[in-house]
Amino acid sequence: MPHPSWLITLLTDFGDRDSFVASMKGVVLTINPQATFVDLSHHVPPHSVEAAAYLLNSCYRDFPKGTVHVAVVDPGVGSARRALIAKSERYFFLAPDNGLLTYILAGNPEMEVREIENKDYRLPSAGHTFDGRDLFAPAAAWLTKQQSFESFGRLVTDCKTFTIAMPTWECKALLGEIVHVDRFGNLISNLTQQHLEEVRAVTKHQQLSIRIGKQAIAGLVASYSEGAEGQPYALINSDGKLEIFVKEASAEDLLKAGRGARIEVS
Amino acid sequence: MPHPSWLITLLTDFGDRDSFVASMKGVVLTINPQATFVDLSHHVPPHSVEAAAYLLNSCYRDFPKGTVHVAVVDPGVGSARRALIAKSERYFFLAPDNGLLTYILAGNPEMEVREIENKDYRLPSAGHTFDGRDLFAPAAAWLTKQQSFESFGRLVTDCKTFTIAMPTWECKALLGEIVHVDRFGNLISNLTQQHLEEVRAVTKHQQLSIRIGKQAIAGLVASYSEGAEGQPYALINSDGKLEIFVKEASAEDLLKAGRGARIEVS
Amino acid sequence: MPHPSWLITLLTDFGDRDSFVASMKGVVLTINPQATFVDLSHHVPPHSVEAAAYLLNSCYRDFPKGTVHVAVVDPGVGSARRALIAKSERYFFLAPDNGLLTYILAGNPEMEVREIENKDYRLPSAGHTFDGRDLFAPAAAWLTKQQSFESFGRLVTDCKTFTIAMPTWECKALLGEIVHVDRFGNLISNLTQQHLEEVRAVTKHQQLSIRIGKQAIAGLVASYSEGAEGQPYALINSDGKLEIFVKEASAEDLLKAGRGARIEVS
Numbered sequence: 001m002p003h004p005s006w007l008i009t010l011l012t013d014f015g016d017r018d019s020f021v022a023s024m025k026g027v028v029l030t031i032n033p034q035a036t037f038v039d040l041s042h043h044v045p046p047h048s049v050e051a052a053a054y055l056l057n058s059c060y061r062d063f064p065k066g067t068v069h070v071a072v073v074d075p076g077v078g079s080a081r082r083a084l085i086a087k088s089e090r091y092f093f094l095a096p097d098n099g100l101l102t103y104i105l106a107g108n109p110e111m112e113v114r115e116i117e118n119k120d121y122r123l124p125s126a127g128h129t130f131d132g133r134d135l136f137a138p139a140a141a142w143l144t145k146q147q148s149f150e151s152f153g154r155l156v157t158d159c160k161t162f163t164i165a166m167p168t169w170e171c172k173a174l175l176g177e178i179v180h181v182d183r184f185g186n187l188i189s190n191l192t193q194q195h196l197e198e199v200r201a202v203t204k205h206q207q208l209s210i211r212i213g214k215q216a217i218a219g220l221v222a223s224y225s226e227g228a229e230g231q232p233y234a235l236i237n238s239d240g241k242l243e244i245f246v247k248e249a250s251a252e253d254l255l256k257a258g259r260g261a262r263i264e265v266s
Numbered sequence: 267m268p269h270p271s272w273l274i275t276l277l278t279d280f281g282d283r284d285s286f287v288a289s290m291k292g293v294v295l296t297i298n299p300q301a302t303f304v305d306l307s308h309h310v311p312p313h314s315v316e317a318a319a320y321l322l323n324s325c326y327r328d329f330p331k332g333t334v335h336v337a338v339v340d341p342g343v344g345s346a347r348r349a350l351i352a353k354s355e356r357y358f359f360l361a362p363d364n365g366l367l368t369y370i371l372a373g374n375p376e377m378e379v380r381e382i383e384n385k386d387y388r389l390p391s392a393g394h395t396f397d398g399r400d401l402f403a404p405a406a407a408w409l410t411k412q413q414s415f416e417s418f419g420r421l422v423t424d425c426k427t428f429t430i431a432m433p434t435w436e437c438k439a440l441l442g443e444i445v446h447v448d449r450f451g452n453l454i455s456n457l458t459q460q461h462l463e464e465v466r467a468v469t470k471h472q473q474l475s476i477r478i479g480k481q482a483i484a485g486l487v488a489s490y491s492e493g494a495e496g497q498p499y500a501l502i503n504s505d506g507k508l509e510i511f512v513k514e515a516s517a518e519d520l521l522k523a524g525r526g527a528r529i530e531v532s
Numbered sequence: 533m534p535h536p537s538w539l540i541t542l543l544t545d546f547g548d549r550d551s552f553v554a555s556m557k558g559v560v561l562t563i564n565p566q567a568t569f570v571d572l573s574h575h576v577p578p579h580s581v582e583a584a585a586y587l588l589n590s591c592y593r594d595f596p597k598g599t600v601h602v603a604v605v606d607p608g609v610g611s612a613r614r615a616l617i618a619k620s621e622r623y624f625f626l627a628p629d630n631g632l633l634t635y636i637l638a639g640n641p642e643m644e645v646r647e648i649e650n651k652d653y654r655l656p657s658a659g660h661t662f663d664g665r666d667l668f669a670p671a672a673a674w675l676t677k678q679q680s681f682e683s684f685g686r687l688v689t690d691c692k693t694f695t696i697a698m699p700t701w702e703c704k705a706l707l708g709e710i711v712h713v714d715r716f717g718n719l720i721s722n723l724t725q726q727h728l729e730e731v732r733a734v735t736k737h738q739q740l741s742i743r744i745g746k747q748a749i750a751g752l753v754a755s756y757s758e759g760a761e762g763q764p765y766a767l768i769n770s771d772g773k774l775e776i777f778v779k780e781a782s783a784e785d786l787l788k789a790g791r792g793a794r795i796e797v798s
Contacts (some may be wrong), residue, residue, distance in 0.1 A: 007561060017309040019325035022275065026328030029273060033330060033434045036302075036568075038557045041332035043549040046450050047514045059551035062558030062665065064565060075514050078489025088406070102583065126459065126506030128489045133328065134504060183547035184578050193658060223610025223660045238666060240658030248579045248607050263652070281715035282548070285591035288541065291570045292594030295539060299596060303567075312716050341780050346756025392725065392772030394755045399594065400770060442582045470724040 004143045005066035011040035013073045024137040031141035047075040049099045054180050057103035070140045071095040078128030083116040083266050084154045094136050102161040117153030173266035185250025189263045191242040199265050211264045212236050212257050268279035270409045277306035279339045280444040290403040297407035313341040315365045323369035336406045342393030349382040351418045360402050370425040383419030388522050438469050439532035451516025455529045457508040476500050477530045478523050536675045537598035543572035545605045545731050556669040563673035579607040582629045589635035602672045603627040610660030612638050615648040617684045626668050634693040649685030705798035706731050717782025721795045723774040743796045744789050
């Protein structure tokens with residue numbers, strides 16, 4: 001069982017030109033002045049629950065045990081959608097019940113999830129547009145003040161999730177998809193080193209052919225510096241994922257491919 | 267009387283590609299290593315004192331008592347414009363004397379304001395372009411080190427302010443204006459729930475008609491999720507303000523309306 | 533000899549839409565939960581080592597003694613390029629060996645530099661694309677945990693550096709260049725107050741003529757507020773550098789000049 005630490009991470013689509021994120025932090029610090037924050041990102045595309053789910057999954061394990069991860073991408077704010085608090089072996093998660101925890105739930109099947117119902121952990125508010133400040137921030141703060149996990153609300157066993165794109169076989173080719181485009185224009189797929197080994201085993205070839213749509217990737221290398229300029233290459237990135245890049249340039253721009261694009265390994 | 271805490275918030279138009287904000291934090295930490303920071307926003311449009319004043323007012327109350335709010339949008343840096351330090355019942359504020367504290371002064375008429383004159387609280391500097399680092403940061407840091415409020419400089423009773431846009435009546439219609447556009451393209455007005463009640467009392471109709479310029483708003487709802495897609499709706503947001511939105515889209519883009527646009531309720 | 537503090541600054545080209553920076557912070561906090569961070573900037577143009585070198589140099593002195601400055605703009609990640617840890621009289625620096633420390637090395641010739649070789653300070657990783665998380669973050673964290681400087685690896689005496697643009701004389705004119713454009717579109721040169729005095733001594737004129745390319749600057753003033761609108765002026769900024777600005781507008785836009793543009797004082 002983790003013990004909640006004073007460390008809270010924040011992931012939102014609130015951007016940086018308003019004071020939404022600051023308001024959340026102010027509310028937390030009013031309840032627990034010892035809380036500290038790490039911003040995961042506040043530049044999730046507006047309302048993009050799937051992009052937020054990807055980002056949260058890509059980094060939550062890098063944090064110390066007991067970290068409280070708060071994710072608020074919440075187009076349904078103010079509706080009947082539930083607010084969730086969840087507890088894995090090492091972490092806590094707070095998020096709306098809209099699929100944002102999809103990967104976390106898949107990776108932590110033992111996770112206990114509750115609805116945040118306790119009115120004592122909620123700020124009074126004139127309207128229903130800012131649960132980040134009025135519900136999630138105070139709930140996270142009270143959690144770090146050692147309120148019991150059970151006190152937040154009833155157990156939830158039917159969290160909303162979306163379907164995680166899984167690689168599929170077509171003849172001897174493995175089809176995956178681009179699940180994230182990073183700031184450098186690198187295309188990150190849902191294929192791993194393990195998948196490449198499987199393709200090698202099936203095709204009995206060491207040399208793999210990789211395609212994004214109809215475009216062939218020039219080769220599979222070990223680091224960004226090995227690619228020749230102006231051409232797309234693949235590598236296994238530091239998260240173990242197959243990633244397409246162009247040396248010191250943007251694969252997204254060169255290949256005109258983005259999130260959801262199909263990638264084929266044969 | 268608040269006691270200054272170690273918590274400093276920062277609001278600037280410095281953006282994120284330079285190291286201006288970092289320099290301010292480094293200066294503070296050199297004087298008081300225990301200081302902590304919350305960034306309100308650094309993406310105020312360059313030189314936009316009114317936008318900064320709005321943002322500061324929208325979130326300063328969310329912070330714990332004793333918080334030191336530092337706001338530096340300062341086109342007059344290096345001129346004879348004064349630097350101010352102010353003390354309300356719960357907070358401290360540091361800002362140039364250019365209208366940035368307009369809403370704070372209006373909301374805290376009892377506030378004591380002084381000029382930051384004490385040279386001991388200033389860094390030596392080759393030029394006069396960066397009072398954020400050379401004047402406001404060290405002054406805030408020394409305040410958190412329990413220097414007396416009086417030691418900063420003389421009392422100021424004639425702070426520069428701009429005129430706050432107030433709703434006006436025209437026949438039985440109440441005219442307000444858009445005072446902020448948030449990251450989602452939501453249009454936030456200077457009208458409140460209270461104003462809507464006044465219109466209902468005057469018109470003796472429960473059903474209100476809301477217009478932005480010549481464009482009619484489809485209806486007044488309780489949350490973002492209630493609007494039909496592609497049409498503008500109004501709601502009372504979590505700050506109690508009348509706000510125009512388009513479900514999972516941008517009202518700013520759809521209505522081609524922004525800050526200063528006229529809103530009419532009848 | 534500085535003692536490393538718990539304060540770590542981060543300078544990267546990672547942007548804000550991914551969770552790269554958060555991952556670095558999570559790794560540090562897992563090793564040293566008492567570490568604190570200041571973000572210098574994460575908006576260095578992708579792969580621009582020279583821009584990062586400039587930013588680091590412009591603000592590292594604003595931090596308390598013992599601060600650990602971590603800079604990761606690293607197009608050669610995963611290649612044979614070395615990772616460096618350096619110690620000046622007051623600070624520590626961690627960066628790839630690609631020129632990022634050029635100004636720091638020039639300004640601190642006594643600096644001791646070592647290669648980060650010790651595998652105990654490295655996270656295991658599936659690939660070679662994210663040394664920010666897998667190498668620099670844990671190395672910085674272990675440094676703040678009082679690991680000896682010598683334990684990181686062997687001495688390095690041949691760091692990679694780029695040539696720093698130095699002003700040159702052409703007849704009685706001093707030629708410099710724009711080394712940075714800030715968020716406001718101000719053009720910052722490599723000329724100083726001292727250089728202007730030299731030109732005055734050589735030309736025996738107090739009145740200086742300043743040009744960017746073929747465009748004359750309207751005058752040399754003391755602060756931004758002194759310029760007339762719509763015309764470019766020069767001043768000595770708070771870092772002692774000659775800077776071209778347009779009052780409440782962008783000199784970059786008006787003059788169509790940027791980094792590398794030639795500036796002439798006569």
